[in-house]
Amino acid sequence: MGDTGVSGTAVEGLEGYRRELTAYCYRMLGSYAEAEDAVQEALVRAWRSMDRFEGRSALRSWVYRIATNVCLDALASGRRRALPMDLSGPSEGGTPPALPQDAALWVEPCPGDDPEAAAAMGESVRLAFVAALQHLPPRQRATLVLRDVLRFSAREVADLHGCTVASANSALQRARATLADRRRATDGPAARPCGDSVRQVLAERYAAAFSRYDMEELKMLLHVDATLCLPPYAKWMRGVPDIQAWLTGPAIGCRGSRLVPTTANGSPAFGQYRPRSDGTGYVPWALQVVDFAGDRIAGITAFRDTERLFPLFALPDHLGEEVRQGARA
Structure with missing residues (x-):
């Protein structure tokens, strides 16, 4: 960076926006890896242009303008990420999925290890919300x-896009209407508020029930109208009977799995490890992101790209054999 004329203080100031910019670009692009790349590109552009920053807008607004342009360039191809329920209707749980589809098709999970930040982001980082955003034209x-x-204020957004305040407000109204239509179309469980303590209890009960493969407890x-979807497969199911038919049919090999807790998209999530056939331990199988509605689990998205995720x-x-031994104790 020595040849850019950017002071250490300026670089530090820009670097302070990395985390929030990554969350913004993730919502724009639907991919955490692509969001990280977009933020890096945006910060490099900002560092190189810092000597031309005239201070007519706040530094934060200026950096967001650059990040927005990077995202718009990335979205220029028209490719849109989705979740399986965006592409087709639900299928029967007792049938195996078709062949997996390109990983670039799917909205991906994002890590979230800061409970305070996750609480502040709320619904805006949930998988369903990020997937719904992908239905909007990029500028909307x-x-x-x-x-x-x-x-951001209407004036800030208008300045960022280089348009009038009236145009910015009109784009916002159209975007809100499209999202409202999407919510009505999906017709899933209503996303009623769920306190952190309730979610934690539900998540712990779910992990224990799944590890025991206790279908009665999972039913409770x-x-x-809970959903289960399985990217990179287009297959997804709605309703307890089909979810149980899947778990006791095509997915019966998941019996005896162990779930390791983590956090994704502001929700509890689990690394699922399936038992090896020779009984010597457990292998990565899926990253399960769990969503809630009130005091019930509303959706499970099981991402199979374990090598990357x-x-x-x-x-x-x-996971080693000692986990199996501990489970017997």
Whole structure:
């Protein structure tokens, strides 16, 4: 950075925005890895242009303008990430999935190891919300996140986009209407507030029930219209009977799994490890992100790309035989 003319203080000031910019770019792009790349590109552009920053807007607004442009460039191809329920209707739980699809098709989970930050982000970082955002045109997507999540003013957003305040407000209204239509179309469990203590108890009960493969206990924990989806497969299910049919049918090999707790998208999540066939331990199988509605589990998204996701979530690459022995004790 020595040839850019940027002072250490300026670089430190820009670096202080990295975390919030990553959350913003994640909502824009639907991929945590792509968000990290976009933020790095945005900060490099900002560092190189710092000597031309004239201070006519706040530094934060200026950096967000650069990050927004990086995201808009990345979205110019028109490719949109999704969750399985965005692509087709639910399927029967007793049938195996078709072949996996390209990983670039799916909205991905993001790590969240800071409970205070996760609480502050609330619904705005939930998988379902991030997936719904992908239905918006990119500029509307940016406008809605900047206004409704990050609380930028209409004037700030207009300046960022280089448009009038009236145009910025119109884009916001259209984006809100599209999201409202998406919520009505999905017709899933209502996302009623769920306190942290309730979520924690539900998550612990779910992990214990799944490890025991206790279908009756899982039935008690799941909302009647709960969903289970399985990216990179397009298959997803709605309702307790089909979820249980999946678990006791095509997914019966998950019996005896161990779940290691983590956090994703502001919700409890688990690294699922399936038992080896030779009984010598457990291998990574899925990252389960759990969503809640009131006092029930509303959805489970099981991401199978463990080779890439488990290191991102600081999950071990295997569990040993001692876990099995401890479970017997």
